[in-house]
Amino acid sequence: MPTLPLSIQNLVDHFTTLPGIGPKTAEKLVFFLLKRPPKDLHDFGSALSSIADNVQLCSICQNFTNQNPCEICSNPRRDKNTICVVADPLDLLALENTHNFRGTYHVLGHNINPLEGITPNDIRIRELIQRIEKTDPKISEVILALDANTEGETTALYLARLLRKYHVKITRIGKGLPMGSDMEYADSVTLSNALEGRREI
Template identity: 40%
Template sequence: MSIRPQAFESLVKAISQFPTIGPKTAARIALWLLSKPQSVSEEIGKTLIEARAQIRPCSVCYQFTDAEVCEICSDVSRDRSLICAVETSVDVWNFERTKQFKGLYHVLGGALSPIDGIGHDELKIDSLIDRIKKSDPPVAEIILATDPDTEGNATAYYISELLSGFNIKKTRLAHGIPIGGEVAYSDDATLSAALIERKLIG
């Protein structure tokens, strides 16, 4: 039995649930909360509850949003003939930071992975097909921007197959050496891809 008060143990246990937080860090955070006025715990606790309740998938593209339809899907200046299908909301945010993409997104919610029990029905594939069918203007291109790993590749090819009857350009992201990367420290697969996808200069 621990000598620490039960309420303290509950606090540590609650905080330990967070990923990357072990029991020692959780105890440190709990002590920090005790060193602060009660209003700090109340504010953080309420934010956890309220923010979680406010955030939901966009009813069109399924990225996390606090509106019924997300900012991107509501933005009339975006190119509606271009959809970038990604695995997660974080992917959307990362693409947006580049300011390179002016189309719409579709968050699949992961990649096909029979081992983890993730099949067609676990992903937002049907709604993607539906969106494409009903789109006005028609979708001209879909970028299948799933991760370049086994599951991501399989998912991209699977969706590509489903769209084989549609008059749509289907693309994948380019592979190659990362900007600022070094040939000497690139893995074989990346280097092969960079060779195969090499481009003319000068």
């Protein structure tokens, strides 16, 4: 069986570490890249290096950012006393695209998912608690904007129970979000409605 040149095989192996990319797709992608001008490949490589070198987690909301605190957390026009909790950065992006939320966020990194071995200790709940304890004046509302599926539900219930002792208003968006749906794929109107229709839990 013919083998690929080492540098090509090396890149194929990197591609196969990405979700949904098997060896055949990885090979196709690499051969597609090989048809591009060398400058494009260097730019692609630099873009990858740049996220390794320049992207960090915001120390307040735990979202990916080029500056710390991130643009949202350092924006004086955002309401720092309302925290919208999301599972991942794409959910935050979807909510930002509604242009209908003026509070701040907290990115957990993942939903609790016992089947995948993701426990409450594996997501950024500790950072959320510290933020709620430290923010002065007190946080007025925590909005749980978690996916309308089993994992999102599990995470929301866990957080609602955990946060009860902080006497903060806890609301959950979900109305209007189809059951089983991922936040990041909901359209802006649906998300805006869900946000406005949030209910205290």
